[in-house]
Every structure is written in C-alpha cells, then in structure tokens.
Amino acid sequence: MSTHAAAGAIDHHHDHTTTTGIPNKKLFMWAFLASDCMFFGALISTHLIYRLHPTPNQPDILGLFSLELTSFSTFILLMSSLLMALAVNTCQKGKVGATRKMLLGTIVFGLIFLACQVYEFSHFVHAKGLTLNSSMFGSTFYTLTGTHGCHVAIGVLWLVLMYIRTFKPADGSPWILKSVIHLLVFAVVTVASIKALLGGVHAIQDHGATAEAFSTLLHHELPALIATAVGLIALVVLARPSKAVEFGEANAVDVESMGLYWHFVDIVWIVIFTVVYLLEYL
Amino acid sequence: MSAQSQTQSAGHAGHAAAPVEKRSWLLTRPTAKTGIISWLTTVDHKKIGLLYGMSALFFFLVGGFEALLIRLQLAVPNNTLISHQLYNELFTMHATTMIFLAVMPLSAAFFNYMMPLQIGARDVAFPRLNGFAFWVFLVGAIVLNIGWFVKSGAPDAGWFGYAPLTSTAYSNQFAKDMSTDLWVMGLQILGVSSVVGSLNFIVTIINMRAPGMTMMRLPVFTWMTLITAFLIILSFPAITIALVELMMDRSFGTSFFDVSNGGLPILWQHLFWIFGHPEVYILILPAMGIVSEILPTFARKPLFGYPIIVFSGATIGFLGFGVWSHHMFTTGMGTVATAAFSLLTMAIAVPTGVKMFNWIGTLWGGTLRMTTPMMFALGFLWMFMMGGFSGVMHSAAPADAQQQDSYFVVAHFHYVLIGGSVFALLAGIQYWFPLIFGRKVSEAWGKTSFWVIFAGFNITFFPMHFLGLNGMPRRTAVYDGNMGWNEANMIATIGALILGVGVAIYFCVMVYTYFKGEKTTHDEWGARTLEWTVPSTPPPEHNFDVIPTVHARDAFWYEKTHVEQTAKDKAASALAEQSHGGIHMPSQSWFPLVAAIGLLIGAIFFVNHIMIGAIAGGVVMFLGVYLWAAEGPGGYHIHLDDKNSKKH
Ligand code: HEM
Ligand SMILES: [Cu+2]
Numbered sequence: 001m002s003t004h005a006a007a008g009a010i011d012h013h014h015d016h017t018t019t020t021g022i023p024n025k026k027l028f029m030w031a032f033l034a035s036d037c038m039f040f041g042a043l044i045s046t047h048l049i050y051r052l053h054p055t056p057n058q059p060d061i062l063g064l065f066s067l068e069l070t071s072f073s074t075f076i077l078l079m080s081s082l083l084m085a086l087a088v089n090t091c092q093k094g095k096v097g098a099t100r101k102m103l104l105g106t107i108v109f110g111l112i113f114l115a116c117q118v119y120e121f122s123h124f125v126h127a128k129g130l131t132l133n134s135s136m137f138g139s140t141f142y143t144l145t146g147t148h149g150c151h152v153a154i155g156v157l158w159l160v161l162m163y164i165r166t167f168k169p170a171d172g173s174p175w176i177l178k179s180v181i182h183l184l185v186f187a188v189v190t191v192a193s194i195k196a197l198l199g200g201v202h203a204i205q206d207h208g209a210t211a212e213a214f215s216t217l218l219h220h221e222l223p224a225l226i227a228t229a230v231g232l233i234a235l236v237v238l239a240r241p242s243k244a245v246e247f248g249e250a251n252a253v254d255v256e257s258m259g260l261y262w263h264f265v266d267i268v269w270i271v272i273f274t275v276v277y278l279l280e281y282l
Numbered sequence: 283m284s285a286q287s288q289t290q291s292a293g294h295a296g297h298a299a300a301p302v303e304k305r306s307w308l309l310t311r312p313t314a315k316t317g318i319i320s321w322l323t324t325v326d327h328k329k330i331g332l333l334y335g336m337s338a339l340f341f342f343l344v345g346g347f348e349a350l351l352i353r354l355q356l357a358v359p360n361n362t363l364i365s366h367q368l369y370n371e372l373f374t375m376h377a378t379t380m381i382f383l384a385v386m387p388l389s390a391a392f393f394n395y396m397m398p399l400q401i402g403a404r405d406v407a408f409p410r411l412n413g414f415a416f417w418v419f420l421v422g423a424i425v426l427n428i429g430w431f432v433k434s435g436a437p438d439a440g441w442f443g444y445a446p447l448t449s450t451a452y453s454n455q456f457a458k459d460m461s462t463d464l465w466v467m468g469l470q471i472l473g474v475s476s477v478v479g480s481l482n483f484i485v486t487i488i489n490m491r492a493p494g495m496t497m498m499r500l501p502v503f504t505w506m507t508l509i510t511a512f513l514i515i516l517s518f519p520a521i522t523i524a525l526v527e528l529m530m531d532r533s534f535g536t537s538f539f540d541v542s543n544g545g546l547p548i549l550w551q552h553l554f555w556i557f558g559h560p561e562v563y564i565l566i567l568p569a570m571g572i573v574s575e576i577l578p579t580f581a582r583k584p585l586f587g588y589p590i591i592v593f594s595g596a597t598i599g600f601l602g603f604g605v606w607s608h609h610m611f612t613t614g615m616g617t618v619a620t621a622a623f624s625l626l627t628m629a630i631a632v633p634t635g636v637k638m639f640n641w642i643g644t645l646w647g648g649t650l651r652m653t654t655p656m657m658f659a660l661g662f663l664w665m666f667m668m669g670g671f672s673g674v675m676h677s678a679a680p681a682d683a684q685q686q687d688s689y690f691v692v693a694h695f696h697y698v699l700i701g702g703s704v705f706a707l708l709a710g711i712q713y714w715f716p717l718i719f720g721r722k723v724s725e726a727w728g729k730t731s732f733w734v735i736f737a738g739f740n741i742t743f744f745p746m747h748f749l750g751l752n753g754m755p756r757r758t759a760v761y762d763g764n765m766g767w768n769e770a771n772m773i774a775t776i777g778a779l780i781l782g783v784g785v786a787i788y789f790c791v792m793v794y795t796y797f798k799g800e801k802t803t804h805d806e807w808g809a810r811t812l813e814w815t816v817p818s819t820p821p822p823e824h825n826f827d828v829i830p831t832v833h834a835r836d837a838f839w840y841e842k843t844h845v846e847q848t849a850k851d852k853a854a855s856a857l858a859e860q861s862h863g864g865i866h867m868p869s870q871s872w873f874p875l876v877a878a879i880g881l882l883i884g885a886i887f888f889v890n891h892i893m894i895g896a897i898a899g900g901v902v903m904f905l906g907v908y909l910w911a912a913e914g915p916g917g918y919h920i921h922l923d924d925k926n927s928k929k930h
Contacts, residue, residue: 018489024407027485031515035477037770039519042553046527046538055544132534139536143527161911176308176912183908 029257033264036151040268043147044275047140051279055136061280064128066120072280073116074273077152080109081266084259092252096166096245099255103163106262110156115194117149119201141276148272150266158258160186165251170244182238189231283596309913311869315823323870325409326823331395332417332718334387335711337420343789344427348376350782354743357775361764369759370438371429371461377441378465381565382472383423384700387577389475389568389709390419393483393507396714399813399821400501402492402830402837407485409868410910415479417878418666422475425885426468437465440757442554443528444540445547449472450532463532463889466525471885473518473525480511487511492812494832498592501811502585506571506593509599510564516603517560524553533891548613555606563602563927568704570637573659576713577641579809583650584836587640594633594640601630611679612686620679627677632648634670638663653807654728658709661736665701669694672747687757690750696743708735708788716806720819721799727791734784741777770905810836824865824920828855856922864919871913877906910913 018024087102121142125128130138164179199221200213207213218225314320324330352372355363364372398406408411417836429436437462439447446452448462487500487508500508528550537543539550578585585591607615607623613624641663650656672694676682685691716722749770754761761767804819815838818826831851834840841848859865884899 019495020489020492022489024485024489027489028408028481031481031484035481035515036517038516039522042520042523042556046523046549046553048544049549050544053544053546057544132530133536136537139530139538143530143536147526161908164909176909179912180908 022255023253025253026260027255029260033260036264036268040148040271043144044271047144047276049138050140056280057135058137059128059135061131061137064124064130065277065280066123067277069116069120070273070277073113073120074269076109076116077113077266077269080106080113081263083109084262088252088256088259091255092249094249099247100163100166100239103159103166103255107156107159107163110152110159110196111190114149114152114156115197117145117152118194119198121146122198144272144276148265148269151268155258155262155265159260162255162258166245166247167239168246172244173243178238182235185231185234185238189228189235192224192227192231196221196228199224201268284781286330290678308445308909311913311916313870313872315367320870322875323413323872325405325413325868325870325874327394327398327406327409327412328718328821328823328825330392330412331393333416334394334419335391337423338384338387338391339789341379341423341428343785345376345379345384346782346785347357348372348379350778352376352888353775353778356761356771357757358772359765359768360760364759366759367435367438370440370757371436372463373427373757374437374440375430376721378426378437378469380699381441381561382469383426385565385703385707386476387419387509389565389703390479391570392503392572392707392710392714392930393479393510395718396813397483397504397507398486398490399816399825400504401487401490401495402812402826402832403486403490403867404825404829405868406482407490408482409872411478411482411875413871414874414877415475415482417875418471418475418478418881419884421878422468422471424882425464425471425889428561431463432460434460434464437461437468439465442558443550444554445528445545445550446541448528448532448550449540451540460889463529466529466532467885467889470522470525470529471695473522473883476514477518481512483507484515492832494828495837496832498589499832499835499837502574502588502591502595503568503571503811506567506574506595509595510567513560513564513567513599513602514610517557517564521557522555524550524557527553533707545749548610549609551613552606555609556603558609559606560599560602562695562698563598565703567599569666569703570595572706572710573641573662575809575811576655576659576709577644578836579713579807580651580659581645582808583644583648584810584839585640586643586646588835591637591640594636597633598630601626601633605630608677608679608682611682624647624677624679628674631670631674631677638667638670653712654723654725654732655709655713655807657729657732658705658712661732662702662705662709665697667703669697669699670703672697685750688750689746689756692756693743693746696746700739700743705735710730711792713807714813716802717804717813717816717819717821719796719799720801721795722806723791723795723799727794731788731791734787735781736784738777738779738781738784742774742781743777745777749774805838810839812837814838815841824867827922828852828859833853859922864921866917866919869916869918871910871916873906873910873913875906877903877910880904880906883908 019025020027046153083102083105087099087106090098130141132138132142158181162213167175167179167182169175196217200217203213203216203220207216312323314317314323321329321333324333353367356359394406394412398404414416418603420769426437439452443465444464448465448467450459481879487504491500527536530536531538531540531545537545539547541547574585574591605623605627607619608627611620611623672690676685676691676694711724712728745789752766752770754765754767754771761771802819804816805814807814812830812832815830816822816825830837830841831854832840833844833847880899880901880903882899883902884896887893
C-alpha cells in the first residue's frame with residue numbers, strides 16, 4: 001500500500017465532527033438508557049403484577065418498611081445527582097481539582113446509599129424474616145431493588161475509574177500500577193467503612209446514642225475502623241497530584257455521559273421508591 | 283508498521299507538538315496486520331464482519347445438521363432412530379442455533395461490513411466495543427453448545443423456554459440439571475452482545491454519515507440496520523429480565539414461574555414474547571434491506587417508493603411491539619385482549635404488504651438481469667409472501683386455536699425464516715461476494731445451488747401446511763402410523779435431504795470461488811450505493827481514499843453521471859484530510875478479547891455453581907475492561923501518497 005503512518009499527535013477530531021454535532025459517547029448513553037428503561041420497566045411490571053396477584057404467604061408490608069431510612073437514602077441519592085452535575089460543570093471549565101472533589105463527593109454519597117440498602121436488606125432478612133424466597137413479595141422486592149443497587153454499584157465503580165483517570169500524567173509516564181493500587185485501597189476502604197458504618201448503626205440500635213454504643217463499636221469494629229483510617233490516608237497520599245495531568249475540558253464529554261447514567265439511575269430510584277414503598281401507603 | 287507509528291494520543295492538549303509518549307508494555311497496542319493476532323485483536327469493522335459471517339455460517343451448518351436429524355427421526359412413524367430426550371435437545375438447539383447463532387449474526391456480519399461503507403464512514407463509532415460484541419457472541423455460542431459435550435446434555439426446553447419446562451423440578455426429573463442453566467446463561471450473554479453491537483450501530487448511523495448523506499438518502503439496508511438495532515435494544519431487556527427471574531428460580535429458590543408457590547407461568551410467556559415477536563422482525567428486517575438493495579440494481583431502476591419502504595419498515599418495527607400476545611391466543615387471555623391482539627396482528631400485515639408492492643413496483647418495467655443474487659431475491663419475494671399469508675391466517679384467533687402448536691405453525695415460520703431471512707442472506711452473500719473477496723461466483727453454479735435449495739425447501743415445508751391442518755402436533759418425537767401423516771412426512775424428509783444437498787453445493791461453490799473464482803472489477807453489478815466506491819476489492823483498511831460527498835439518494839449512481847462534480851468533491855475532501863494530518867485509524871487492542879474470555883470463565887463456573895470460579899472470571903473481565911479504558915482511544919494516521927492514491 002502506498003501509505004505510511006505518521007508519528008506525532010493525534011487529536012480526537014472524531015467526536016467533534018459527528019453528523020449531528022452530538023458527541024458519540026453521549027448518543028451512545030442516550031440509546032443505552034432507552035434500553036435500560038425497558039429493563040426496569042419489565043422488572044417494575046413484574047413487581048406490580050405480583051402485587052395485583054398476591055400470594056397467600058405475603059408478609060405485612062407496611063410493618064416491614066422504615067420510611068425514614070429509605071427517605072433519607074433517597075435524599076442522599078438526589079443530592080449525589082447535584083454533585084454529579086457540579087462535576088460535569090467544573091470539568092467543562094477545565095478545573096480538574098474541583099472535578100475531583102465533586103467526583104469523590106458523588107462516590108461517597110453513592111456509597112452511603114448502598115450502605116443504607118445493605119443495612120435495609122440485612123435488617124429485613126434478620127429482623128423481619130423477609131428473604132428472597134420467603135414470599136413472592138420478597139422475591140420481587142429484592143430482585144427489583146437489588147438490580148437497582150447493582151446499577152448504583154456499577155456507577156460508583158465507574159466514577160472511581162474516572163476519578164483515577166484524572167491523575168493520568170500528561171507526559172505519558174507509567175501510572176497503571178499506581179492506579180491499580182489506588183483501586184485496591186479504595187476497595188478496602190469501601191468494604192471496611194461500610195462494615196464499620198453498619199456496626200455503628202447496630203450499636204446505636206442496641207444501646208441508643210450512648211457512650212456504651214461507642215465502646216461496643218470500638219470493641220467490635222476496631223479492625224474495620226483502622227483499615228478505614230489507614231486506607232483514607234493512603235488514598236490522600238496516592239491522589240497527590242505530582243505533575244500535569246491529561247484530563248480537562250476534552251474529557252467533559254466522558255464525565256457528562258457518566259452523569260447521564262447517574263441521573264438516570266437516580267430517576268429510576270424515584271420511580272421504584274414510589275411504586276414499591278409509597279404506593280403501599282395509599 | 284513500526285512501534286513509533288503507533289504513537290498514542292496525547293489527549294486534549296495534544297493539538298500542538300506533543301511529546302512521544304512512553305507506554306508500559308501492558309498498554310502497547312498490537313500492530314499485526316496479517317496473521318492470527320491481527321484477527322484476535324482486530325477493531326476493523328470489515329474483519330469483524332467476516333468473523334461474524336464465518337461463525338454464523340458455521341453454526342448454520344450445525345443447525346442444519348440438527349434439523350436433518352429431526353427430519354430423519356420423523357421420516358417414518360414410530361421411529362426409534364433417536365431417543366425422545368435427544369429429540370427435545372435437538373429441536374431446542376436447532377431453533378436456538380438458527381435464530382441466535384446463524385441468522386442474527388449473519389445479519390450482523392452485513393451490518394458490520396456494509397453499513398459503514400454504505401454511509402461513507404471509515405469505521406463504526408466504537409471500534410473496540412465492536413470487537414467486544416463479536417467475542418461475547420462467540421462466548422454465548424460456546425456456552426449454549428457446551429451441553430453436547432458434557433453429561434448433563436444440551437438445553438431441552440424449547441427455544442421459547444416455557445415455564446414449567448424450565449423449572450428445576452421438571453429438569454431434575456430427567457437428571458438434566460445443567461442444561462437449562464446453559465440455555466439461560468448462553469442467551470443472556472448473546473443478549474449482551476446484541477445490545478452492545480446495536481448501540482454501536484445506532485450511534486454510527488446517526489452520527490458518522492458522510493457529508494450530504496441525509497437520513498432520507500441512506501441506503502435502505504442501512505435504514506433497516508438502524509430499525510433492527512432499535513428493536514434489539516428495546517426488546518432484549520424483556521428477555522433479560524425473564525432470564526434473570528428464571529435464573530433466580532433455578533439457582534436461588536424463588537418461584538417467579540412456579541405455580542405451586544403462587545408464581546405465574548404466563549408471566550414468562552408475556553415477557554418472552556414481548557421480546558420474541560420483535561425478534562422475528564429483527565430476523566426479517568435486515569433481509570428486507572438486502573432485497574431492497576438487490577432488486578433495483580438488477581432491475582436497473584431506482585427503488586420504487588423509497589420513503590414508503592423506509593416508513594413501512596419503521597411502522598413494522600413499531601407495531602411489532604404491540605402484537606406479542608398473538609403467540610398466546612390459546613392461553614385464555616380473555617375475549618377483549620384476544621380480539622385486540624388479533625386486530626393489531628392483522629394490521630402489521632399492511633406495511634408488510636406495502637413493501638411487497640414496492641418491490642414489485644421496482645421490478646415492473648425494469649430491465650431485469652437474472653443473476654444468482656437476483657434469483658435468490660426473487661425467491662425471497664415469493665416465499666416470504668406465502669409465509670406472510672399463513673401469518674395472517676394465524677392472526678385470526680379462532681383459526682389459530684386450531685393451528686396453534688401444529689405443523690401449520692412450523693410451515694409458517696419456516697416460510698418466513700428460511701424462505702424469507704435465509705434466502706435474502708444467501709442473496710446478500712452472492713451480491714457482495716465480489717466486493718468482499720474480489721471474486722465472482724460462477725453464474726451456472728450459483729443458479730444450480732439456488733434451484734436445488736429452492737426445490738428442497740418447498741418440498742420440505744409446503745406439505746407441513748397440510749400436516750398441520752390434519753392435526754399433527756409440533757415438538758413430538760414420534761407419531762402413530764394410522765393418522766394419515768406418513769406420506770407427507772416422508773416427502774418432507776426427502777425435501778430436507780435435497781435442501782441439505784443444495785446448501786452443500788452453495789458452500790462448495792463459495793469455497794471454490796474464494797480460491798479459484800473469476801476476478802472482478804470493483805463495481806461488479808453496476809450498483810447504486812457507496813460501498814461499491816471503495817478503491818479496491820477487497821476494500822483497504824481505510825475504506826475510502828477520500829470520504830465521499832453525497833448529493834443524492836443512490837449516491838454512486840449520481841457519481842457515475844456527474845463525473846465533474848465528483849472530481850471536485852474528491853479534491854476538496856482530500857485537502858481537508860491533509861489538514862487533519864491524514865486519515866485517522868483506530869489501533870488494535872487485546873482487551874475486548876480479554877474481557878470476553880473473563881466472561882466465558884465466569885459463565886462456565888456459574889452454571890456449575892462454583893462461585894469462586896465465577897468471581898475469578900468476573901475479575902478477569904473487570905481487568906480487561908479496566909486496561910481497555912486505560913489504554914485510551916489511540917490510533918494512527920495514514921497518509922495517502924497523492925500520485926498513487928487510486929492504486930492499492
Ligand atoms: C405478515 C406478517 C406476520 C404475521 C401476521 C405473523 C403471525 C404469526 C402468528 C399469529 C403466529 C403464532 C402462531 C401460533 O403459535 O399459533 C406466528 C408465529 C411465528 N412467526 Fe409469524 N407472522 C408474520 C411474520 C413473521 C416473520 C417475518 C417471521 C420471522 C422472520 C415470523 C416468525 C414466526 C415464528 C418463528 C413463529 C413461531 C414461534 C414459536 O411458537 O416458536 N413471522 N406468526
Ligand atoms: Cu409474532
């Protein structure tokens with residue numbers, strides 16, 4: 001072939017010259033979300049169908065829910081959308097530092113939501129006896145809210161990856177190993193902190209907000225607490241920007257597409273919250 | 283190509299002179315252009331199209347072999363050739379294979395290969411994702427077929443997987459615990475592949491058209507690709523959920539579809555057919571697109587009523603979501619629902635009929651050239667029409683009450699699926715063979731294969747209409763000798779053998795042509811669409827030397843008649859390319875394959891309930907995706923040497 005390849009810079013003129021002017025990644029995300037609508041539509045329909053055809057062993061649903069906790073986690077998820085929007089905004093302005101903070105905030109809020117869900121599930125299973133196969137309500141409830149939880153978890157993971165990418169050095173020096181360590185530490189912190197958080201909730205449940213609760217927490221969750229603290233310090237150290245990074249306005253499309261996903265998951269939760277929880281109070 | 287030429291993107295700030303980037307070995311992109319590695323790491327839509335095509339044809343042979351076994355068993359009454367259990371496995375795997383592993387991927391092969399060429403693009407929007415979709419498809423195909431090689435046996439609950447045939451209670455009875463798990467897992471994986479691929483095509487068609495290629499100038503095949511892709515992304519979630527619920531029932535003790543615990547087996551049918559009916563249009567719309575390309579070329583006339591063909595395609599897609607319950611007339615949905623679905627189903631025959639008239643209108647008064655692809659396309663018209671008629675007969679609920687689950691239904695869907703989809707796909711292969719391989723199938727041999735296939739097909743399936751009307755049920759391994767079904771069954775089996783011979787001839791001719799066939803020029807048929815404007819056959823990696831500028835529907839015909847205009851456009855495009863530093867091509871990558879292998883490991887351990895292995899597979903997949911993201915978009919530039927830019 002009479003061709004030769006050029007060495008040198010390649011700009012991403014791909015995305016800027018689309019037929020419609022909409023970046024490919026954004027269009028991809030919109031199409032995917034259309035597909036995901038059908039996905040949740042089928043799940044929610046299943047739940048509603050079995051509410052219309054309740055089975056004999058259906059539990060006392062109202063006695064099950066703790067509307068305070070779920071309202072709180074719903075609020076948290078809504079607020080995480082706000083942070084996500086700010087992340088997009090700051091990224092569009094090329095403020096990498098602020099973008100990082102907003103991404104981190106979204107991650108933390110997402111994790112709080114997940115922790116609430118983990119708590120809710122374990123509470124339902126252990127205190128209320130609602131399991132995946134104790135009744136049809138249990139089956140549809142865990143399948144639907146669990147699938148949503150998976151969506152949130154995938155979103156969190158994706159946010160973490162994006163967060164790590166904001167440290168990719170502009171000079172191309174190796175960073176993969178560092179980012180993998182980053183990821184591992186992050187996983188440890190996540191698991192440890194959720195464990196400690198749940199321990200705290202249980203302690204408060206058993207003893208009220210007293211000193212006794214605190215000492216129980218320290219007694220049972222000391223390793224988790226230490227792991228969390230050490231992990232957090234390690235994260236701060238790892239996240240220290242050492243040189244110029246390859247992340248800025250041009251990546252706003254990536255952050256924006258991720259944001260679309262995050263907002264969608266948030267909206268779906270509002271629907272699920274209404275259908276699964278609030279409708280019971282009619 | 284040297285390592286230096288594979289210099290990676292320096293990102294947003296890299297417009298100016300960027301430093302040559304250091305890369306860890308892990309993220310160095312492979313560069314092989316030939317050999318096995320080039321295929322394993324390819325991101326080129328044409329290579330991926332060929333991979334899809336080869337696998338689909340392979341599974342077409344596998345599915346055909348399974349069908350022959352079924353027909354041999356049914357040749358005579360009370361036959362004992364194969365066990366009833368094996369019969370169940372055969373009809374399940376035959377249908378699953380033909381639909382998901384042969385017809386859909388063969389369509390996907392054409393989507394991949396032709397669609398970017400037809401819209402004047404250099405590749406799809408997400409080339410690595412495209413590779414991923416293919417490898418995931420292969421993983422799904424492997425998982426589905428593992429059953430043939432292990433003790434548990436292949437899936438055996440029908441391609442529709444009706445509850446309670448799929449419940450653990452039922453399959454334990456036959457000590458075949460894993461077979462349904464394989465089916466669930468395999469379909470789930472194939473769904474991922476289809477949806478991912480379709481999202482890619484949607485973005486490509488909407489966003490990567492050449493200048494001037496408006497939506498109403500898109501070739502019809504590309505239009506049908508777009509509609510099909512939308513059907514896939516909107517219908518597959520329904521079966522995904524159904525399969526998730528089934529998996530929960532089987533693995534975690536829920537009872538979504540288990541009546542004894544208040545579950546509703548009918549819910550399975552609803553979710554399945556909300557996917558299943560659009561699925562049959564996923565199988566036929568690409569075929570309609572191919573035929574809409576072939577007929578005008580060989581009638582030497584533009585397609586009659588282009589906008590109507592496009593809109594009726596969209597209408598079919600849209601209505602296709604509202605008629606799923608015509609597969610459930612006999613489940614007792616109630617008169618109102620039955621009447622409504624009956625009417626809607628009949629309505630869907632209207633846009634289908636409209637298309638028929640447009641194709642006939644295209645032929646009307648044309649100068650017909652009876653080439654092999656044309657013969658297959660005409661065969662499509664005739665047999666698809668017959669399938670459509672029996673479809674309308676089913677749509678009348680009282681009639682369907684008689685025909686349901688009889689061989690009449692089998693006749694119907696084979697007329698639409700083989701007479702329709704497969705004939706069009708075989709036509710497409712013949713039509714584009716000169717473009718893809720630079721060689722042309724001999725007319726004499728092509729036509730021979732057509733006539734044998736055509737005869738074999740009709741001898742096999744036409745008698746089934748009568749078998750069905752005479753009450754022979756489908757999905758039974760044996761029948762009694764005094765039901766009056768003997769002759770028709772024997773004829774059908776003989777027909778199937780003839781069909782098998784026809785397919786064998788078709789394949790042999792293709793293989794022969796690939797090695798020894800007559801060489802051709804790049805515009806073999808005098809066609810109308812952009813894929814024929816590539817500078818060589820087979821097309822070069824960058825598809826077009828310069829991106830074409832489109833002024834009219836049937837862009838290539840316009841080019842042929844407006845030579846001066848075309849030359850001017852070409853010069854302008856070439857200039858624009860130069861100012862971009864050449865043609866930008868994406869680099870190859872290992873990671874789509876790595877991620878897919880992770881999925882394979884995870885799936886196999888999961889169906890064996892070895893969770894630690896499943897998690898390990900998940901980790902491999904995650905690492906694949908992570909490194910894929912980390913290696914960045916990448917790419918390199920090709921500069922065309924001005925003097926030789928026409929020659930390759
Ligand atoms: C004119 C348009 C069509 C109409 C009105 C129509 C109508 C129907 C009806 C009412 C049934 C249910 C029969 C029964 O189970 O009792 C059916 C079954 C079927 N149709 Fe069609 N159809 C049409 C076109 C197609 C096309 C284009 C395809 C595929 C390419 C197709 C594939 C099938 C298949 C595979 C089944 C059997 C499904 C099963 O039970 O396994 N049909 N059709
Ligand atoms: Cu249908």
